[in-house]
Amino acid sequence: MGKIVISENVSLDGLGAGERLFEWVGQIKGEAASVLLDEALGTEALLLGRRSYEFFAARWPSRNGEYADRLNSMPKYVVSSTLERPVWNNVTVLKGDVVNEVSKLKRELAGDIVVYGSIQLGHTLMEHDLADELRLMIYPVVLGAGEHLFGETSDKKPMRLIDVKTIANDLAYLIYEPVRDA
Numbered sequence: 001m002g003k004i005v006i007s008e009n010v011s012l013d014g015l016g017a018g019e020r021l022f023e024w025v026g027q028i029k030g031e032a033a034s035v036l037l038d039e040a041l042g043t044e045a046l047l048l049g050r051r052s053y054e055f056f057a058a059r060w061p062s063r064n065g066e067y068a069d070r071l072n073s074m075p076k077y078v079v080s081s082t083l084e085r086p087v088w089n090n091v092t093v094l095k096g097d098v099v100n101e102v103s104k105l106k107r108e109l110a111g112d113i114v115v116y117g118s119i120q121l122g123h124t125l126m127e128h129d130l131a132d133e134l135r136l137m138i139y140p141v142v143l144g145a146g147e148h149l150f151g152e153t154s155d156k157k158p159m160r161l162i163d164v165k166t167i168a169n170d171l172a173y174l175i176y177e178p179v180r181d182a
Contacts (some may be wrong), residue, residue, distance in 0.1 A: 002109035004047065004102065006122050007039060007135040008149055013142045015069030016149035028075050031168045032137065033067070034109065039135070040070040047102070050080035052117030077105060077113075079121055099128045106130070119147050126150065126157055134159065138172040148164040 008016050034067040048056065053076070060071050076091045079101065083093050102125065105113065113124060117133075125131040136149075150157075157175040167173050 002044060002106040002111060002113045003110050003132040004106060004115065004125060004130050005043075005133045005135060006115045006125065006129040006131050007137075008116075008122070009137045009139060010129075010149050011139055011141050011143045011146075013144065015143045015146035015147050016117075016122075030170055035137070035165075037067045037070070039112075039114065040067055040074075041110060043070075043074060043114045044109050045077060045113050046071070047077045047079070047105070047115045047118070047121070048076060049050060049112050049118035049121035050083050050122075053078040053080070053083070053086070053088070053091075053107075055117060057086070061088055079118075093118050099130065102130050119149065122149065127154065129178065129180065132167060134163075134176040135172075136172075136174045136176070137167070138174065140170045 010016050056071070060068055063072075072089065074090065076086075077087060077094055078086060078091055079094045079098050081095055086093060089149040094105070098121070115125065122131070160179050161174065162177050163172040163173075163175040
């Protein structure tokens with residue numbers, strides 16, 4: 001059975017993937033890049049929403065290096081009702097009910113199925129208790145406006161901290177798992 005891992009870069013005020021954070025983060029290097037490479041090497045597949053897929057597909061196929069090679073070669077699943085002809089290799093488009101499609105994917109794959117970006121997809125996964133782990137790289141900046149990593153939920157979603165690291169002296173890397181019987 002696969003494990004859905006939401007892996008996000010976020011600001012101190014909880015804002016996730018978006019142009020303002022990408023501008024601030026810039027090129028991830030050093031110890032932070034090593035953490036991302038280790039994650040990619042341990043990933044069975046990527047799960048992306050359409051907008052995040054388009055962001056990644058426009059940038060990664062032309063890049064090289066160990067991280068780019070891993071992203072480009074691994075299986076990718078894109079949740080979309082409109083994507084017809086994916087241009088990135090190894091892409092399967094998941095159409096239809098998101099909850100059913102992702103539940104089926106979890107049953108079919110073994111290992112980590114990592115979600116990058118894809119804030120709307122992340123909201124759906126959290127709301128329907130499909131996320132098994134959250135990995136948050138927290139950048140020391142308050143953006144003030146943007147898209148929040150977590151949207152409104154029908155009920156509280158208790159989490160348990162399972163690991164914490166300081167990276168490159170100013171980044172916090174937090175790993176949480178849902179507390180399902182709270």
